[in-house]
Amino acid sequence: MKPSKTAENIETKSRRDPFEWVRQKAAEAVVQAEQEAAETPRQMFLPGFDIGAFPNHLNRSSLIAPIARGRRKFHRQAAMVTRKDCVLEYTGEQLDEADGDLIMALIAFAQPFSLGAPVPLNRKELLRKIKPGGIGSTQYDWLYKSMKRLREGVLFLEARKPDGSTRYTVGKMESFNVLKELKYDGDSEAYTYTLDPRWVVMFGNREYSLIDWDKRMQIGRGLDMAKTLQRLLATSANPVQRYALDALKAQMEYSGRMRDFRESLARAVRELERLEIIAKSCIEDSAKGKLQLAMWLPASE
Numbered sequence: 001m002k003p004s005k006t007a008e009n010i011e012t013k014s015r016r017d018p019f020e021w022v023r024q025k026a027a028e029a030v031v032q033a034e035q036e037a038a039e040t041p042r043q044m045f046l047p048g049f050d051i052g053a054f055p056n057h058l059n060r061s062s063l064i065a066p067i068a069r070g071r072r073k074f075h076r077q078a079a080m081v082t083r084k085d086c087v088l089e090y091t092g093e094q095l096d097e098a099d100g101d102l103i104m105a106l107i108a109f110a111q112p113f114s115l116g117a118p119v120p121l122n123r124k125e126l127l128r129k130i131k132p133g134g135i136g137s138t139q140y141d142w143l144y145k146s147m148k149r150l151r152e153g154v155l156f157l158e159a160r161k162p163d164g165s166t167r168y169t170v171g172k173m174e175s176f177n178v179l180k181e182l183k184y185d186g187d188s189e190a191y192t193y194t195l196d197p198r199w200v201v202m203f204g205n206r207e208y209s210l211i212d213w214d215k216r217m218q219i220g221r222g223l224d225m226a227k228t229l230q231r232l233l234a235t236s237a238n239p240v241q242r243y244a245l246d247a248l249k250a251q252m253e254y255s256g257r258m259r260d261f262r263e264s265l266a267r268a269v270r271e272l273e274r275l276e277i278i279a280k281s282c283i284e285d286s287a288k289g290k291l292q293l294a295m296w297l298p299a300s301e
Contacts, residue, residue, distance in 0.1 A: 038174040041116030042197040051108035051129060052211030054100070055202040057086045057159060059209050059231040064100035065253035066224035072096075073253070077156075081251045085160050092153030092178075094253060097224040100231070101130040102146050103178060104211070110195050118181070121191040132217050140189075147191065150178040157202065170198050209234035215275045225268035228252055230277055233295065245283070245291040265293065 046053045058064070062081035067073075073094045080088045105126055110119045123143060127135045155178065156171040170176050181194035202208075211234055219226050228251075233241060245258070245265075254261050262283065269281040272295070281295045 038176070038180075038196060038198060040197055041114035042200045043114050044111070044200045044203060046107075046111070046203065046208070050213065052104055052213040052216065053107060053203070053208050054104050054211065054231065055208050056235040057082065057088070057157060057202065057207070059235050060251075061086070061088050062251045062253055063088060063090055063155075064095045064097060064103075064228070064231075065251070066228045067094055067096050067253055081247075085162075087156075087158040087160070089156040090153065093149050095149070095153065097227040098130075098142070099146050099149060100227075101216075102126075102143075103150065105130050106150075106179070106193060106195065107199070110193075114197075115195045115199055116180070116197040118183075118192045118194050121193060123189065123191065129213075130217075144184070147179065147182055147184075147193070151182040153178040168201055168204075170201055212277070215277055218275055219271055223268055223271045225252060225264055226271040226277075229268055229272060229295070233272075233277065233297070239297050239299075240294060241297070242286070242292045242294045244286065245293060248293060269293070269295065 060083050075090050075092060075094065077089050077091050080090050082088045106119075106121075108129075109121065109126065113119050123140065124135060127139050127143060131139050154171070155176045156169070157176070158169045158172070159167040161167050176196055176198060179193050180196040181192075183192045184190075209231065211231060216227060216230060219230070232243070232251075245262070248265070249258065249261050252261075254264075265283075269278065272278045273280065276298055279296045279298045281293065283291055284294055286292045
């Protein structure tokens with residue numbers, strides 16, 4: 001049998017470069033390792049929480065943002081806003097804070113199961129966790145659309161060490177969906193979903209935040225920016241946290257004027273103060289003369 005063009009090319013390159021074969025085998029090993037990681041069920045135990053755990057790299061990104069209602073932006077392998085220690089590419093509809101609540105709930109509901117194993121979903125029990133108030137056709141319709149949106153979303157995440165080298169990657173060779181599998185039975189109106197086993201990697205080394213869910217559910221309607229800030233605050237134990245306004249505006253996918261953004265931000269921090277998620281806040285100049293939001297956490301008892 002005549003060798004393929006690809007095999008001929010590799011053989012030719014190998015004659016020119018004795019290390020080509022080694023690099024080829026190493027690349028194949030990476031592909032195989034990620035495929036096995038994506039297919040092997042793994043148990044994930046997150047101590048100390050009922051619902052509200054989420055990876056810090058995602059909380060610090062624009063993957064989930066307090067966007068306005070209406071037509072959503074569609075990202076296609078887009079580089080999302082992140083810190084310098086992370087690269088995040090996303091394909092799918094922009095996710096909002098309600099989608100984020102759903103992801104956190106699905107992670108919590110999957111705790112008794114190995115990630116990669118099917119999880120039966122009680123729709124009403126789930127909605128009671130994430131939707132204060134009555135539950136009716138509007139909420140069930142939202143759940144169907146959001147679950148579909150999460151199933152279609154595809155991520156690539158690379159976490160980096162301080163020296164810039166790669167700590168780990170998720171979704172480089174084998175696509176990583178927010179929901180790996182989703183089944184819906186129209187007759188029984190029941191869902192079964194599967195989370196990708198590689199969620200374990202993003203939660204590794206305790207690199208996740210625990211959100212105060214009771215207070216989160218008390219945040220008023222139309223104040224999703226407060227929810228974004230709550231997730232961001234949870235990524236650090238620093239009693240005073242400061243964030244540049246231009247960086248916050250980009251992370252929150254806010255395309256309007258800075259003046260309007262500051263007004264929305266003021267309403268959000270007032271809500272955080274009302275719920276005692278923060279003690280106080282102010283907008284100030286940084287050491288470099290740029291505007292930043294400073295927030296003080298309540299003193300620990």
